[in-house]
Amino acid sequence: MEQNQQTNFRFRFSISGIIATMNWFAVFGIIIAVGYYFIARKSMPSVVTNGKLNTSYDYIVVGAGSAGSVIASRLSEDPDVSVLLLEAGGDYTESELYHIPLKFFSLQRTESDWEYYTVPQKESHLGMVENRSYWPRGKLLGGSSIFNSMQYTRGSRHDYDEWAELGCDGWSYNDVLPYFLKSEDMLIDSLKDSKYHNTGGYLGISTGGVSPISDVYLQAGKEMGYDVVDYNGEVQEGWSPMQYTIRNGVRSSTSLEFLGRINGRKNLHISVRSMVTKINIENKTAKGVYVIKDGRKIYIEAKKEVIVSGGAVNSPQLLMLSGVGPKQHLESLGIKVEVDLPVGDNLQDHLLLHTFSSISVDVGITEEKIQSVMNELKYRLFGTGIYSISGVDGNGFFCTYETDEKNCAPDIQFMMYSLSMSDNFLCFKDDVAKEYLNKPGSLGFSTVMSLLDPKSVGTIRLQSADPFDYPLIDPQYLTDRRDVDAYIRGFRLWEKFISTPAMKAIGANFEKMKLSFCLQHKFQSDAYWDCVVRHLAYTVYHPAGTCKMGRSDDKTAVVDPQLRVKGIKNLRVADASIMPNVISGNTNAPVIMIAEKVSDLIRGKNTVNHLRRENV
Numbered sequence: 194m195e196q197n198q199q200t201n202f203r204f205r206f207s208i209s210g211i212i213a214t215m216n217w218f219a220v221f222g223i224i225i226a227v228g229y230y231f232i233a234r235k236s237m238p239s240v241v242t243n244g245k246l247n248t249s250y251d252y253i254v255v256g257a258g259s260a261g262s263v264i265a266s267r268l269s270e271d272p273d274v275s276v277l278l279l280e281a282g283g284d285y286t287e288s289e290l291y292h293i294p295l296k297f298f299s300l301q302r303t304e305s306d307w308e309y310y311t312v313p314q315k316e317s318h319l320g321m322v323e324n325r326s327y328w329p330r331g332k333l334l335g336g337s338s339i340f341n342s343m344q345y346t347r348g349s350r351h352d353y354d355e356w357a358e359l360g361c362d363g364w365s366y367n368d369v370l371p372y373f374l375k376s377e378d379m380l381i382d383s384l385k386d387s388k389y390h391n392t393g394g395y396l397g398i399s400t401g402g403v404s405p406i407s408d409v410y411l412q413a414g415k416e417m418g419y420d421v422v423d424y425n426g427e428v429q430e431g432w433s434p435m436q437y438t439i440r441n442g443v444r445s446s447t448s449l450e451f452l453g454r455i456n457g458r459k460n461l462h463i464s465v466r467s468m469v470t471k472i473n474i475e476n477k478t479a480k481g482v483y484v485i486k487d488g489r490k491i492y493i494e495a496k497k498e499v500i501v502s503g504g505a506v507n508s509p510q511l512l513m514l515s516g517v518g519p520k521q522h523l524e525s526l527g528i529k530v531e532v533d534l535p536v537g538d539n540l541q542d543h544l545l546l547h548t549f550s551s552i553s554v555d556v557g558i559t560e561e562k563i564q565s566v567m568n569e570l571k572y573r574l575f576g577t578g579i580y581s582i583s584g585v586d587g588n589g590f591f592c593t594y595e596t597d598e599k600n601c602a603p604d605i606q607f608m609m610y611s612l613s614m615s616d617n618f619l620c621f622k623d624d625v626a627k628e629y630l631n632k633p634g635s636l637g638f639s640t641v642m643s644l645l646d647p648k649s650v651g652t653i654r655l656q657s658a659d660p661f662d663y664p665l666i667d668p669q670y671l672t673d674r675r676d677v678d679a680y681i682r683g684f685r686l687w688e689k690f691i692s693t694p695a696m697k698a699i700g701a702n703f704e705k706m707k708l709s710f711c712l713q714h715k716f717q718s719d720a721y722w723d724c725v726v727r728h729l730a731y732t733v734y735h736p737a738g739t740c741k742m743g744r745s746d747d748k749t750a751v752v753d754p755q756l757r758v759k760g761i762k763n764l765r766v767a768d769a770s771i772m773p774n775v776i777s778g779n780t781n782a783p784v785i786m787i788a789e790k791v792s793d794l795i796r797g798k799n800t801v802n803h804l805r806r807e808n809v
């Protein structure tokens with residue numbers, strides 16, 4: 194009897210259960226659909242020009258990346274000029290993944306990745322397949338700004354003061370700060386009133402703090418004796434929550450923010466899948482560009498200027514293809530030399546190194562949490578939670594050399610990646626990957642150590658005169674011994690960090706970094722870390738400097754402080770390649786600053802007087 198009743202009850206329960214579940218599914222479905230609508234669709238209008246292009250424009254901007262999207266947006270604010278923005282890759286509406294921060298790794302090795310590889314390195318990358326460094330670069334509307342891990346850092350004030358000292362008038366910290374402020378829409382309440390920040394610009398800046406481990410990092414930082422700082426404020430050295438180019442959980446790419454929001458501007462044409470193969474230079478003047486679009490070659494005239502913003506690999510490549518570059522190199526490939534300049538020299542990049550640690554407490558981001566429907570829902574509905582950041586949930590900048598200066602120039606950065614990395618995104622050799630990467634599902638995090646002031650310098654050269662042949666990238670990583678020494682000092686700091694009570698309390702340890710391929714040296718000795726760095730360090734994706742800015746009489750410079758190519762009229766370069774020295778931090782925000790500034794230079798305007806700040 195009792196048995197029967199129970200069965201009966203269960204039966205009824207399961208019917209109502211099915212109905213209830215169906216309702217739940219329906220509710221879930223609607224919520225997700227609404228979420229998609231608001232987060233994915235609504236804010237993402239296509240800005241692509243579908244009709245035919247005109248035969249001429251006042252300004253032609255080549256490349257719609259961090260720099261190009263900003264420049265096209267600013268130049269077209271003047272209604273009486275016409276602007277064409279050409280992008281080799283596709284539209285940002287083609288995949289939702291472009292806009293979801295946590296998914297940034299999944300963009301690599303897709304059709305929107307240039308997927309470059311360096312030539313085999315001699316002193317580094319010994320743990321990578323063929324000793325090469327894999328260089329992903331964004332190939333779509335937004336360039337690497339829609340491809341990167343969204344950390345918002347400006348570098349050190351000393352970086353820009355050094356540029357000015359090298360003869361780049363107008364590029365000191367005091368000169369460039371207003372251009373950082375111009376773009377900025379600071380969304381972190383505690384920083385809105387800081388004189389180092391601004392609200393109301395195009396670029397949304399928010400913070401992480403999505404998993405409990407982010408507080409542990411800061412606690413450990415305090416135990417190491419560092420302050421918690423705003424690294425984009427007065428003092429860069431110290432620990433901080435991450436600042437991100439993310440608005441309400443959606444990536445603030447330059448394409449979405451600077452182009453999406455001005456959608457429909459009549460005097461701006463934007464053309465995707467349009468690869469510029471050559472700048473036409475006549476009589477030492479840039480006259481227009483050759484473009485491959487829809488399999489056809491077209492010529493478009495620039496009545497005022499061509500602005501090259503292809504990034505640190507493609508800008509020097511395009512200049513060389515157009516006859517602007519080292520004379521002997523171009524002649525050896527049969528390219529007619531328009532002007533002899535050191536294009537492709539001065540290649541500088543930051544290296545990074547994942548120092549893994551397992552933990553015993555579930556305070557970070559795990560595969561399980563990524564797969565959880567609740568976490569996805571939280572993201573869809575509120576734009577928060579683990580999907581709303583790239584996984585880097587804390588940051589430290591350090592001066593590892595002897596100095597008494599409070600306002601020192603950091604040489605090592607820690608980016609705290611709160612996941613236990615198990616996928617071989619980085620092309621480690623199989624045996625290295627097996628030992629070094631983590632087991633899927635394990636608990637852990639990584640202190641990503643970046644070398645901020647590299648002394649090793651490399652080159653970019655053409656492989657042939659064919660614009661579709663990839664250039665030869667040779668960063669010469671770690672060929673300057675000082676870079677290895679800086680890394681060893683970074684390891685000493687990491688050891689101190691892992692040994693703090695806060696990190697010990699969650700079970701952090703050194704075990705993951707005991708690697709057989711270096712254990713011929715004593716574990717944790719200088720020689721051991723030297724070996725680890727040479728095997729495992731790889732690019733942190735910040736190549737810069739290949740069309741160096743400098744005084745007009747500086748023989749090592751390609752562009753002058755107005756970013757005009759020396760010896761050629763109506764031609765500028767504006768992107769990461771103009772940096773005389775790579776700045777001490779992640780490079781996206783500095784490139785956006787460069788774009789804001791060059792836009793004023795081109796327009797002959799000063800749009801930032803109201804943003805100049807006293808005593809900064």
Ligand SMILES: Cc1cc2nc3c(=O)[nH]c(=O)nc-3n(C[C@H](O)[C@H](O)[C@H](O)COP(=O)(O)OP(=O)(O)OC[C@H]3O[C@@H](n4cnc5c(N)ncnc54)[C@H](O)[C@@H]3O)c2cc1C
Binds near residue numbers: 256337341468503
């Ligand atoms: C995986 C990754 C992670 C990163 N993480 C961060 C981070 O967290 N924070 C940070 O600050 N920085 C980060 N960076 C670096 C930062 O994104 C770059 O320094 C910055 O985006 C470079 O801007 P750019 O304008 O110089 O070049 P890009 O943004 O790369 O733009 C160049 C554009 O030009 C187009 N193009 C090139 N050649 C041609 C041609 N011939 N014709 C037409 N179009 C062309 C390209 O397709 C591309 O869209 C990261 C970069 C990568 C790749």
Ligand SMILES: *[C@@H]1O[C@H](CO)[C@@H](O)[C@H](O)[C@H]1NC(C)=O
Binds near residue numbers: 313314319323324
């Ligand atoms: C990579 O480096 C190793 C160790 O120095 C060397 O033996 C090997 O020949 C290198 N491979 C290539 C492709 O350069």
Ligand SMILES: *[C@@H]1O[C@H](CO)[C@@H](O)[C@H](O)[C@H]1NC(C)=O
Binds near residue numbers: 250461
């Ligand atoms: C393109 O050409 C048409 C016809 O001359 C002109 O009306 C329009 O303003 C041009 N658009 C741009 C963006 O130059």
Ligand SMILES: *[C@@H]1O[C@H](CO)[C@@H](O)[C@H](O)[C@H]1NC(C)=O
Binds near residue numbers: 476
């Ligand atoms: C070349 O440029 C010079 C200087 O600007 C000018 O005087 C000359 O007329 C130009 N020649 C041609 C063929 O355009």
